[in-house]
Amino acid sequence: MPVKLNKLAQLGEFGLIKHIQSQCKNLSSDVLVGIGDDAAVIVPQKNKTLITSDMMIEGVHFDLSFTTFHQLGYKFIAVNISDIFAMGGTPEHFIVGLGIPPNFKADNIKDLYSGIMKLAKKHKISLIGGDTCTSKNDLILSGTLLGSAKQVVTRSGAKAGDSIYVTAPLGDSAMGFSLLEKRGKKINKFHPSSTASKLMKTHLMPEPAPLQNTSKVTSMIDISDGLLIDVSHICDKSRVGAVIYKESVPLSNELKVMAKKSGMDPLNIALKGGEDYALLFTGPPNMKTSAFKIGEIINKGRYIIDSRGNKTEFKPEGYEHFKKINV
Amino acid sequence: MPVKLNKLAQLGEFGLIKHIQSQCKNLSSDVLVGIGDDAAVIVPQKNKTLITSDMMIEGVHFDLSFTTFHQLGYKFIAVNISDIFAMGGTPEHFIVGLGIPPNFKADNIKDLYSGIMKLAKKHKISLIGGDTCTSKNDLILSGTLLGSAKQVVTRSGAKAGDSIYVTAPLGDSAMGFSLLEKRGKKINKFHPSSTASKLMKTHLMPEPAPLQNTSKVTSMIDISDGLLIDVSHICDKSRVGAVIYKESVPLSNELKVMAKKSGMDPLNIALKGGEDYALLFTGPPNMKTSAFKIGEIINKGRYIIDSRGNKTEFKPEGYEHFKKINV
Numbered sequence: 252m253p254v255k256l257n258k259l260a261q262l263g264e265f266g267l268i269k270h271i272q273s274q275c276k277n278l279s280s281d282v283l284v285g286i287g288d289d290a291a292v293i294v295p296q297k298n299k300t301l302i303t304s305d306m307m308i309e310g311v312h313f314d315l316s317f318t319t320f321h322q323l324g325y326k327f328i329a330v331n332i333s334d335i336f337a338m339g340g341t342p343e344h345f346i347v348g349l350g351i352p353p354n355f356k357a358d359n360i361k362d363l364y365s366g367i368m369k370l371a372k373k374h375k376i377s378l379i380g381g382d383t384c385t386s387k388n389d390l391i392l393s394g395t396l397l398g399s400a401k402q403v404v405t406r407s408g409a410k411a412g413d414s415i416y417v418t419a420p421l422g423d424s425a426m427g428f429s430l431l432e433k434r435g436k437k438i439n440k441f442h443p444s445s446t447a448s449k450l451m452k453t454h455l456m457p458e459p460a461p462l463q464n465t466s467k468v469t470s471m472i473d474i475s476d477g478l479l480i481d482v483s484h485i486c487d488k489s490r491v492g493a494v495i496y497k498e499s500v501p502l503s504n505e506l507k508v509m510a511k512k513s514g515m516d517p518l519n520i521a522l523k524g525g526e527d528y529a530l531l532f533t534g535p536p537n538m539k540t541s542a543f544k545i546g547e548i549i550n551k552g553r554y555i556i557d558s559r560g561n562k563t564e565f566k567p568e569g570y571e572h573f574k575k576i577n578v
Numbered sequence: 579m580p581v582k583l584n585k586l587a588q589l590g591e592f593g594l595i596k597h598i599q600s601q602c603k604n605l606s607s608d609v610l611v612g613i614g615d616d617a618a619v620i621v622p623q624k625n626k627t628l629i630t631s632d633m634m635i636e637g638v639h640f641d642l643s644f645t646t647f648h649q650l651g652y653k654f655i656a657v658n659i660s661d662i663f664a665m666g667g668t669p670e671h672f673i674v675g676l677g678i679p680p681n682f683k684a685d686n687i688k689d690l691y692s693g694i695m696k697l698a699k700k701h702k703i704s705l706i707g708g709d710t711c712t713s714k715n716d717l718i719l720s721g722t723l724l725g726s727a728k729q730v731v732t733r734s735g736a737k738a739g740d741s742i743y744v745t746a747p748l749g750d751s752a753m754g755f756s757l758l759e760k761r762g763k764k765i766n767k768f769h770p771s772s773t774a775s776k777l778m779k780t781h782l783m784p785e786p787a788p789l790q791n792t793s794k795v796t797s798m799i800d801i802s803d804g805l806l807i808d809v810s811h812i813c814d815k816s817r818v819g820a821v822i823y824k825e826s827v828p829l830s831n832e833l834k835v836m837a838k839k840s841g842m843d844p845l846n847i848a849l850k851g852g853e854d855y856a857l858l859f860t861g862p863p864n865m866k867t868s869a870f871k872i873g874e875i876i877n878k879g880r881y882i883i884d885s886r887g888n889k890t891e892f893k894p895e896g897y898e899h900f901k902k903i904n905v
Contacts, residue, residue: 283626283730284732287815288732289665289798289799290667291628292626292727293626293627293629294627295625295626300620300627301619302617302671302706303617303618304673304674304707305675306677306718308677309714311712312711334616335617337616338615338617344629346629346722348631348720349633350635350718379629380629380630382633384639387635387637389713391677391718393631393709395629395631403610405611473616
């Protein structure tokens, strides 16, 4: 099929589905029916089934002036993978819903799928179905990811006395977003030694990673809305309070350098920026982990405390979809 | 929480999620974690798991000038249920993705959920999760429905000699759509004895119904794109041909009356209209079923034949998302 540079209007929905099918042939053995029937069919495993769903809308969650379609597809599946990791699970089956403006080119969707498939292959995820339709104005991505877990970790098991950990430095993604906005154009190849490049890549192509051993973890969440909001989610669900040690929040050198250049406070970006897709979890203070200890769970109240003992209350501030972005 | 008439911008994403959660408390016992964590968790059954996904975009799939939010929610879950029935399955768990324009009222979303929950309750479906975010212009609905089946029926088992059946008269939905377009306003209460009202209700609030006994069924699909397209899907997947008996395609009296009034051919509407959400299936000619026998599977070719033996080839014409509507 001569899909190259075809307008989608010529390709038609069924032509596009056939093209997508041809890209998605590596299904795991538990998939009985993949793309192309009324529903996909899988043989359930003995473990618990996890299901997460994320929608990304052009002009709200991404800006096509500074992301390529490949990067967008990569991030789209990454944010879903991150949710499965946040439950202590393994991602397995992905369902893609696309709303495509009629003047898009078939190559755009091909690139989008190449990004999705890149990370899908890395994590051995099968693309098993979806729905493709036209949209009026904006590109719309809606993903549902199924996974499984022997032992599920929710947001609700944190207890006073637990320590709070994060798996990676925070704020790089938000700083990268700020740099991309200023720059206003796409990056096709990231310069490996550039400070700005590293931050922008973290925003455009996040790399979710699972926590290897969750046996002592009492609660977990992925940091998508921002540290302060996501700690607050744990507090709400576990009915506890939290103290964050100000100087312990891990900041990358890249963030420090670029925030200084822009006259911004790197800690503020790390606390409120969001889209980190690192894991935040709680567990015993003496846990053997390579994660950063950034605070502790208390009975009541939410505070940031510095090394001199200055304590300030915090609110769940950060990015919230129907409100303003705070960074 | 005083959600009534609140603008969503004041309610915020998390406030809205709490409101939605309060509406979705009747979970079946296999749901370990519902809405409000990073992912939902279910205990898998022994049967096969079915997954289907559908996206509905304002201005493409629905028009808010002639559907209420309650009707829209009802139809949204109905089209997903229809896909699970088309595989011979039972719908069980629904995940809702919403992209909501910022100036919408909380009551709109409340009404949307009342429509979703009405049909969910009827079919004992648990609402287990989703993603709610803002959209720039249009309301976007993305649903993923999980179900299960002991015996899955796909599109690919039809054999020459099988008869073709449909479970309900066709074309009512497309005729109803045409009437709604002319009328251009909402119907809050359907007049039970009005011919037009019955057709419009079929379009706005379709009632998917399962096929009770699928043991002899060789292939099945739900009629969403239109009879000719959906028969063609069966032919493509099963590598067979089909003959449709022109006079056997079931037409309601309401369709005949209103098509005549509008100077339209009711059969053409039934063949190409789509959105019927009836089931089309194949099986032995002597099958015991209350469904309408409308044709037979042959080795090759696709024809409509009338009672005098006039045979014309048909193409998969009807509604296709990136092309024009043919009715």
